[in-house]
Amino acid sequence: MASNSRKSVLFVCLGNICRSPIAEAVFQKMATENGVGDDWIIDSGAVSDWNTGSTPDSRALACLRNHVTETDHRARQVTKGDFETFDYILCMDESNLRDLKRKANAVKNCKAKIELLGSYDPQKQLIINDPYYGSDKDFEVVYDQCLRCCKAFLENNS
Template sequence: MASKKKSVLFICLGNICRSPIAEAVFRHQVKEAGLEDKWYIDSAAIGTWHVGGRADSRAIKCLKTKGIETDHIVRQITKEDYTKFDIIFGMDDENIGDLKEMAPKNSTAQLKLLGEYDPEHIRIIEDPYYPGNYEDFVTVLEQCIRCCKAFLNSEL
């Protein structure tokens, strides 16, 4: 019998900066480890502002500097996601609070901060959208690389 895939959903406010970066980074790391058949990976937004759009161009640009591609289309988290995914990662305490408020009673997903896995102990992944400096997106990318690597290693 085939084993069930592990599943992870990355969440941020609009699903255009932090969560699509984390999704693309984790997907890339899983692929490099040869574990694509063992994981289901996605990202989504708390809000509806950008649904149907693409990730922020600054997020796409900084991912490309690491050879990471994304064709992500923004979507909002659904009630079904709370039972479909093993872990739902928020990027900050506000995300976690919103996720808890939105959770249906039958939720089985663990809600965690991605920053809990940061070996540099930077718990919060700050939203780079405002002030919107490219360097802020690079900081998010570097945090996501560290956190996703540590999380993946913890799952091996």
């Protein structure tokens, strides 16, 4: 869970096995390489409970390995406590955003700023599409978007 001494970000998608674990791993590596890894609490989660406890999709893991990026994440559903403790909750598409804002409305002490990760994209690609039913190329597109967005997000919050 997030604490007051460190900044915190939670990346969210539908099932927490494709987009959000890629974003989490990309941001963790980027923060570490920039010497600020210890300044951040970084996690990812799902709006659904479909994949709770599962490892990321094998294509997501292969994509991350191709970019020398590792993760040991297990899928989890976003909790009420996440809204109370995380500084930022960054999601992948408008459906995620609607679901998160609806859930946040039920949280008395919501402190999280809930946004689309794509709102940080210098190429203005607001939505990070779900690659689950796509090809390896679609996972590469997600990786590239996450890389651009996470870089801009980190720069804005350093």
